[in-house]
Amino acid sequence: xxxxxxxxxxxxxxxxxxxxxxxxxxxxxxxxxxxxxxxxxxxxxxxxxxxxxxxxxxxxxxxxxxxxxxxxxxxxxxxxxxxxxxxxxxxxxxxxxxxxxxxxxxxxxxxxxxxxxxxxxxxxxxxxxxxxxxxxxxxxxxxxxxxxxxxxxxxxxxxxxxxxxxxxxxxxxxxxxxxxxxxxxxxxxxxxxxxxxxxxxxxxxxxxxxxxxxxxxxxxxxxxxxxxxxxxxxxxxxxxxxxxxxxxxxxxxxxxxxxxxxxxxxxxxxxxxxxxxxxxxxxxxxxxxxxxxxxxxxxxxxx
Numbered sequence: 136x137x138x139x140x141x142x143x144x145x146x147x148x149x150x151x152x153x154x155x156x157x158x159x160x161x162x163x164x165x166x167x168x169x170x171x172x173x174x175x176x177x178x179x180x181x182x183x184x185x186x187x188x189x190x191x192x193x194x195x196x197x198x199x200x201x202x203x204x205x206x207x208x209x210x211x212x213x214x215x216x217x218x219x220x221x222x223x224x225x226x227x228x229x230x231x232x233x234x235x236x237x238x239x240x241x242x243x244x245x246x247x248x249x250x251x252x253x254x255x256x257x258x259x260x261x262x263x264x265x266x267x268x269x270x271x272x273x274x275x276x277x278x279x280x281x282x283x284x285x286x287x288x289x290x291x292x293x294x295x296x297x298x299x300x301x302x303x304x305x306x307x308x309x310x311x312x313x314x315x316x317x318x319x320x321x322x323x324x325x326x327x328x329x330x331x332x333x334x335x336x337x338x339x340x341x342x343x344x345x346x347x348x349x350x351x352x353x354x355x356x357x358x359x360x361x362x363x364x365x366x367x368x369x370x371x372x373x374x375x376x377x378x379x380x381x382x383x384x385x386x387x388x389x390x391x392x393x394x395x396x397x398x399x400x401x402x403x404x405x406x407x408x409x410x411x412x413x414x415x416x417x418x419x420x421x422x423x424x425x426x427x428x429x430x431x432x433x434x435x436x437x438x
Contacts, residue, residue, distance in 0.1 A: 137164065137317050137318060137319045137361075137362075138163065138164065138316070138317040138318065139161055139162065139163055139164065139276065139315060139317065139318035139319070140161070140162045140164050140170060140318075140319055140321075140373070140375045141159060141160065141161040141162075141277070141313040141314075141318060141319065141320040141321070141375055142159070142160050142161075142320070142321050142322075142323075142369065142370075142373055142374075142375030142376030142377070142378065142379045143157065143158065143159050143160075143306065143309055143310065143313065143320065143321075143322045143323070143376065143379055144157070144158060144185075144322075144323040144369065144370050144376050144377075144379040144380035144383055145157040145158075145302075145306075145323070145325070145380075145383055146185065146380065146383035146384040146386075146387040147383075147387045147410065148298075148302065148325065149411060149412065150409070150410035150411045150412070150415060150436065151285075151410060151411075151412050151415040151416070151435055151436050151438075152285070152394070152408060152410030152415040152418060152419075152434065152435065152436070153285075153387065153390060153391050153394055153409075153410040154234075154240075154282045154283055154284050154285070154387065154390050155282075155283040155288055155305070155436070156280065156281070156282050156283070156383040156384075156386050156387045156390070157280070157281050157283075157305060157306060157309060157379075157383055158224075158278070158279065158280045158281075158309075158379040158380075158382040158383045158386075159226075159277060159278070159279040159280075159309040159310075159312055159313050159379060160205075160275070160277065160278050160375050160376075160378045160379045160382065161275070161276045161277035161278075161313060161318075161375070162273055162274065162275060162276060162375055163273065163274040163276045164273060165272040165273070166272075169373070169374070170273075170373070170374035170375055171372075171373070171374040171377075173271055173273070173374075174267075174374055176267070177263070177264065177267050179204075179259075179260045179263045179264075180200065180201050180204050180205075180260055180263070180264060181197050181200070181201055182201060182374055182377055182378055182381070183370075183371075183377055184368075184370040184371050184377055184380060185198060185370070185377070185380040185381045185383070185384035185385075186380075186384075188201070188381065188384075189384060189388070194251050195250070195251050195385060195388050196251040196252055198381055198384055198385040198388065199248075199249050199250065199251050199252045199385060200252050200256070200257065200260060201378070201381050201385075202381055202382050202385040202386075203248065203249055203252065203257050204257055204260040204261050204264050205264065205275065205278070205378065205382075206220065206223070206224075206278065207257065207258070207261040208261050208264045208265055208268065208275060209275045209278055210223050213248075213254065213257065213258070213261075214248050215247065215248065216243070216244060216245065216246055216247055216248060217242075217243040217244075217246040217248060217389050217390075217393070218231065218235070218243045218244045218246075219248070220248060220386070220389075221234070221243065221280070221282070221386070224278060224279065224280040224382070224386075225279075225280055225281070225282065226279045226280065226281050226308055226309060226312065227281075227308075230281070230282060233284070233287070234282060234284060237284055237286070237433065238397060239393065239394045239397040239398065239434075240284070240390060240393050240394065240397075241393070241397070242392075242393040242396055242397060243389075243390070243393055246389060246392060246393055248389075250389075250392070277312065277313070278382065279309060279312055280382060280383070280386060281305060281308070281309060282386065282390065283305055284433075285432075285433060285434060285435055285436040285437075286432060286433045288301060288305075288436050288437075289432050289436065289437050291304055291305070292437055298438065299326070299328065302325075303334055306322070307338060310322070310338065310363070311338060314358060314361050314363060315361070316359070316360060316361065317360050317361060318361045318362075319361065319362045319363075319364070320361070320362070320363045320364070321364050321366050321369045321372075321373045321375065321376045322363070322364070322365045322366070322369065322376070323366065323368070323369035323370050323376050323379075323380065324353075324354070324365040324366055324367045324369060327351075328365075329349050329350070329351065329354055330349055330354065331349075331354050331356065331365055332344065332346060332349075332356065335356055335358065335363065339358055342358055342359060343357075343358070343359065344356055344357065344358050345357045347362070347364075351367070352366070352367045353365070353366050353367065391408075391409065391410060394410075395407040395408065398418075398422070398427075401427065402421075402422065402425055402427055405418075405421050405422070405425070406418070406421065415435075419434075419435065
């Protein structure tokens with residue numbers, strides 16, 4: 136029996152513009168049973184793989200409703216701005232100042248929340264969530280986020296890491312934050328990688344680590360009395376991982392609102408971008424054709 140269920144998921148590993156975001160969510164659980172089954176009784180708040188709650192270019196209302204309801208339940212307050220949200224969630228507080236210093240993210244201090252939902256509805260949903268958690272004897276124990284700018288991502292790559300190793304370095308603090316006695320961590324597995332033992336040995340030096348399985352869909356390891364598993368489509372199988380994906384995607388979309396607003400202010404009429412490779416290149420070409428100056432290493436995430 137596990138006492139803690141944790142999930143980690145990311146958003147925007149593929150884009151060349153905008154930040155890479157990753158989130159850890161943890162629950163204290165009193166009894167066996169998967170959280171998706173338990174939370175099926177809570178109808179007011181949608182919890183699912185973020186890709187099923189949000190389609191690019193559409194309303195982020197469902198993402199926002201879920202993220203802000205859980206945020207308000209955990210922190211006992213509603214954030215008034217994106218900066219307020221990040222000041223509570225960021226795994227290292229210094230990152231907020233670093234992000235605010237980037238011109239196209241400066242508006243995080245001024246972006247008012249919520250942007251798509253009704254504040255009163257979020258309050259009601261938070262009350263329902265609080266009552267539900269109390270009834271089920273569940274507790275949100277952690278919500279931690281890392282937001283990695285293109286410049287920071289590129290800096291890690293320049294240290295000689297490849298993209299996979301770069302992601303490992305970014306995720307390591309979140310993983311270290313998650314595991315404690317009798318815990319289970321589910322990380323949404325991306326790509327075809329199957330073997331994580333060497334990385335875990337580096338993280339948990341001196342700890343006994345054993346392999347449960349290393350298959351095409353699941354890589355699972357024991358660390359003391361805890362389990363860490365890298366699961367393909369983990370955000371579809373585990374609610375804690377789905378909720379992590381929702382926070383990552385919601386924050387990424389808010390950051391891109393700030394990004395696009397900045398460039399619209401200095402380059403009126405420029406078409407907004409979601410930052411994915413093809414359209415990201417179009418956006419960069421638009422800046423170039425208008426003779427807009429930018430520092431390539433700070434704007435464009437390298438591969």
